[in-house]
Amino acid sequence: MGLFRGVRPLLAAFLRPLSASAPARSLALVYERHGEPARVLQLKDQERAELGHFGVHVKMLAAPVNPADINMIQGTYALLPDLPAVGGNEGVGQVVEIGSHVTSLKPGDWVIPIDAPVGTWRTDAVLSEGSLLKIPRNIPLLCAATLSVNPCTAYRMLADFETLEPGDSIIQNAANSGVGQAVIQIAAALGIKTINVIRDRPNLQELVHRLTSLGADHVVTEEMLRKPEMNDLFKKVPKPRLALNCVGGRSTTDMLRHIQQKGTMVTYGGMAKQPVTVPVSAFIFKDVKLHGFWMTQWKKNQTQNKDRLTGMILNLCDLIHKGQLTAPVCTEVPLKDYQIALEASMRPFTSSKQILVM
Incomplete structure (x- = not known):
């Protein structure tokens, strides 16, 4: 009996996992403190939350x-x-399983998160039905993965601040950014001319060619903004009614010199980490309007009007189907090699968006 008394606990421990299902796991890039991403991010094996009645199990793609x-x-x-x-x-993720009370989604659907912060750098997640938006599955994966921030920002800034007509023009800095590339393509689809400002760099002509191939009408460097040759440009295209600023500092001031009377400048970023300086003459003699825009806040304002958000996403997907909107230049990186993606994303003059592939 003594022999069997010692074996029983071992046998019970061995059989226990067979009678109770093991908790579902997920690989995730987690940070427990703030700091430089390469130092504070860790790839961890995590227990996934239970599905419950209202949860949606999403496999991130x-x-x-x-x-x-x-x-x-x-x-x-x-x-x-x-x-x-x-x-x-x-x-973008694919629905694997839904809770018993979920009605708007089904397994196999592609979904994107509506709002931040959500934590998309992981293999799996259980999220609420209300935090997800279904999108068509017949658009390219990279378009879907980059749909909810840059193209939406471009779309709203082109639609919400000035009533632009075909033949009108806009000017933007950081034109090679994800938002900048989306602005070029959406504007081209609407018949709006774009003047695109970029920093000088070793591969300048290569970048100019790429932006032109997207539909950019004119590409100029920040230094060219201050030269008399800009007057020749405005013999070919009307002065812009809308300026989109993602840089700040001198780049912003120089763009304002070329804006139309009663024009509008929208600031949505500050890459130069310098303040926006506006000449007094722009206010007094041009009566320009200055606005800020934050896509996250816009989405929060739509909590009672989800149809407006859905309509915008479907309009963008329609442009994708027509070949008028593509994903920005992307580099796909496996999740396990996240350090490579982080390093590349923070490198100067980077024009390729790093995409973690699960």
């Missing part, structure tokens, strides 16, 4: 590394999640 994601990890963004947190706020 691909998720980009955006500047806002980096700033959030650094602790410098306007919206910060509770720690520990999973990185990433944009991406």
Whole structure:
């Protein structure tokens, strides 16, 4: 009996996993404190939340590394999640399983997160039905993964601040950014001319060719904004009614010199980390209007009007179907090699968006 008394606990421990299902797991890029992403992010094996009645089990397919994601990890963004947190706020996933009370989604659907912070840099997640938006499955994966931030930002800035007509023009800096590339394509589809400002760089002509191939009408460097040759440009295209600013500092001031009377400038980023300086003459003699735009806040304002958000996404998907809107230049990186993606995303003159592929 003594022999069997010692064996029984071992036997019970061996059989226990067979009678109770093991908790579902997920690989995720987690940070427990703020700091430089390469130092604070860790790829961890996590227990996945239970599905419950209202949950949606999503298998993430691909998720980009955006500047806002980096700033959030650094602790410098306007919206910060509770720690520990999973990185990433944009991406596309496929529904695997739904809770018994979920009505708007079904297994196999492609979904994108509506709002930040959500934590898309992981293989699987259980999210609420209300935090997800269904999108068509017949668009390219990279278009889907990069749909909810940059193209939406471009779409709203072109639609909400000036009533633009075919033949009108706009000017934008950081034209090679994800938003800038989307602005070029959406504007071209609407018949709006674009003047696109970029920083000088070693591969300048290669970048000019790429932006022109997207539909850019004119590409100029920041230095060219200050030269008399700009007067010749405005013999071919009307002065812009709308300026889109993602840089700040001198680049912004120089763009304002070329804006039309009673024109509008919208600031949605500050890559130069310098303040927006506006000449007094722009206010007094041109009566320009200055606005800020934050896509996250716009989405929060639509909580009672989800149809407006859905309509915008479907319009963008229609442009994708027509070949008028493509994903930005992307580099796909396996999740396990996330350090490579982080390093590349923070490198100067980077024009390729890093996409973590799950």
